[in-house]
Amino acid sequence: MNSAFDLRMGESHIEVHKFRTGAILIATLLALVIQAWFPLHFARLALLDLPLLVTIYFGLSRRNPSTGLLLGTAIGLLQDSLSGPTVPLGLFGIAKTVIGYLASSIGARLDTEHPAARFALTAGFFIVHQAVVALTRRILLAQPEPWFTLHLFGAALLNALVAVFLFALLDRLRRQS
Amino acid sequence: MPSRHKSLVLLAGVILLQVLLLAVQIKRDSQGRLIRTWTVGAVSPFERAGSYVFGSFRDTWRNYFALRGTKKDNDDLRRENDALKLRIAQLEGKAAEAERLAGLLHFRQTQSDVPMVAARVIGGSPGTGSLTIELDRGEKDGIRKNMGVITPDGVVGKIIDAFPNTSQVLLLTDERSGVGAKLADSGIQSPVGGSGEPLLTMKYFPNDDDVSVGARVVTSGMDRIFPRDLPVGTITEVKAGNPFKQIRIRPAANLERLEEVLVLLTLRPLKELEPVAGKPAVPEASNSPTSQVANP
Numbered sequence: 078m079n080s081a082f083d084l085r086m087g088e089s090h091i092e093v094h095k096f097r098t099g100a101i102l103i104a105t106l107l108a109l110v111i112q113a114w115f116p117l118h119f120a121r122l123a124l125l126d127l128p129l130l131v132t133i134y135f136g137l138s139r140r141n142p143s144t145g146l147l148l149g150t151a152i153g154l155l156q157d158s159l160s161g162p163t164v165p166l167g168l169f170g171i172a173k174t175v176i177g178y179l180a181s182s183i184g185a186r187l188d189t190e191h192p193a194a195r196f197a198l199t200a201g202f203f204i205v206h207q208a209v210v211a212l213t214r215r216i217l218l219a220q221p222e223p224w225f226t227l228h229l230f231g232a233a234l235l236n237a238l239v240a241v242f243l244f245a246l247l248d249r250l251r252r253q254s
Numbered sequence: 255m256p257s258r259h260k261s262l263v264l265l266a267g268v269i270l271l272q273v274l275l276l277a278v279q280i281k282r283d284s285q286g287r288l289i290r291t292w293t294v295g296a297v298s299p300f301e302r303a304g305s306y307v308f309g310s311f312r313d314t315w316r317n318y319f320a321l322r323g324t325k326k327d328n329d330d331l332r333r334e335n336d337a338l339k340l341r342i343a344q345l346e347g348k349a350a351e352a353e354r355l356a357g358l359l360h361f362r363q364t365q366s367d368v369p370m371v372a373a374r375v376i377g378g379s380p381g382t383g384s385l386t387i388e389l390d391r392g393e394k395d396g397i398r399k400n401m402g403v404i405t406p407d408g409v410v411g412k413i414i415d416a417f418p419n420t421s422q423v424l425l426l427t428d429e430r431s432g433v434g435a436k437l438a439d440s441g442i443q444s445p446v447g448g449s450g451e452p453l454l455t456m457k458y459f460p461n462d463d464d465v466s467v468g469a470r471v472v473t474s475g476m477d478r479i480f481p482r483d484l485p486v487g488t489i490t491e492v493k494a495g496n497p498f499k500q501i502r503i504r505p506a507a508n509l510e511r512l513e514e515v516l517v518l519l520t521l522r523p524l525k526e527l528e529p530v531a532g533k534p535a536v537p538e539a540s541n542s543p544t545s546q547v548a549n550p
Contacts, residue, residue, distance in 0.1 A: 146261065
């Protein structure tokens with residue numbers, strides 16, 4: 078398989094990135110492990126949603142909606158599994174499935190390599206993710222969940238900021254075209 | 255079907271499946287234990303490894319990088335410790351001085367009718383030939399040659415030279431020094447002199463008379479310098495000799511660490527002292543006319 082190929086849509090010229098073998102799996106596992114373990118030592122980092130950032134990154138990079146949503150589903154279900162009995166399986170699974178699909182779809186249409194674009198997209202995806210989680214809790218689980226708060230807005234900005242650096246780091250896992 | 259529609263169908267299908275999964279969990283009050291067990295089992299080794307790596311990193315940080323400032327702190331604390339030690343030494347010195355002066359004051363107060371002057375030791379023997387000390391008081395303070403010098407503990411020596419503002423004392427341990435003495439218990443008299451060593455010698459003690467180690471020796475007043483019954487020392491060694499016994503005496507006053515002394519301006523008898531803090535009392539001096547010597 079070629080390391081990269083061009084996806085042409087009209088006049089646009091979008092590059093689809095491939096990654097080193099096992100890069101996605103390792104990055105996903107690392108994100109889950111760190112997410113499960115970081116808040117134990119750094120309580121303030123509980124605001125970070127590393128599995129979401131990984132879902133967004135690989136969705137934007139792979140630019141294949143099917144792959145993106147399946148990756149989002151897998152990451153979300155794993156996160157559900159590790160989150161304990163208070164989080165039913167499927168809560169983050171559904172949210173990250175949606176994010177994986179949206180990220181892949183948007184990534185196929187926009188150039189998402191610029192840090193500013195990554196910052197804005199990540200903040201937007203975080204808000205959408207929170208909205209899906211709140212919707213799922215309220216409608217399907219009948220649990221109280223705020224739609225959005227100032228705290229979550231701060232978390233969106235923090236995640237977006239971290240995403241800028243994390244994505245630059247993950248760019249190194251790409252195969253050279 | 256276009257791929258775009260395929261992905262939309264897939265999205266709907268996956269979401270529907272997860273909604274069903276949620277519904278099943280709610281309906282059966284189940285939490286998908288099997289899936290969770292698998293997931294946790296798969297992820298926990300990585301968590302354990304991550305915890306180990308983080309623990310190592312944290313330990314390295316705490317034990318090395320976080321301790322970079324410790325050397326400076328250690329140096330600062332060591333300097334502070336040295337300064338505090340110096341300060342403690344100064345305060346201990348002042349406390350000891352205050353204790354000594356309190357002893358002198360007490361002695362002086364109990365002998366208020368006996369003219370004496372307190373003096374500070376400001377120097378020692380510049381050479382090895384004699385054992386002398388220099389006092390910060392002299393002729394202007396009434397000190398004259400051959401006056402007795404004591405501490406509350408006992409005899410120190412005598413003034414051998416008086417200058418306007420200072421005076422020189424020949425210690426009892428000097429070879430040329432001597433004091434009329436007697437055994438406090440038996441009253442047997444014999445002069446005591448120095449030998450250039452820390453211990454004194456009782457010079458002419460007859461072999462026929464009994465004396466034992468530990469006996470107290472006091473002034474006899476016969477030298478016309480010291481009043482009677484001032485402590486001279488304690489016998490530490492007795493040997494038979496020809497024609498006199500060889501008797502060694504440990505001075506009552508600590509002649510090696512003198513800092514303040516009293517110069518007796520008269521030979522008037524001293525009153526009996528009450529013991530202070532375990533120190534030997536200066537016994538009452540005799541009113542015998544032979545011991546009453548005019549102030550030199």
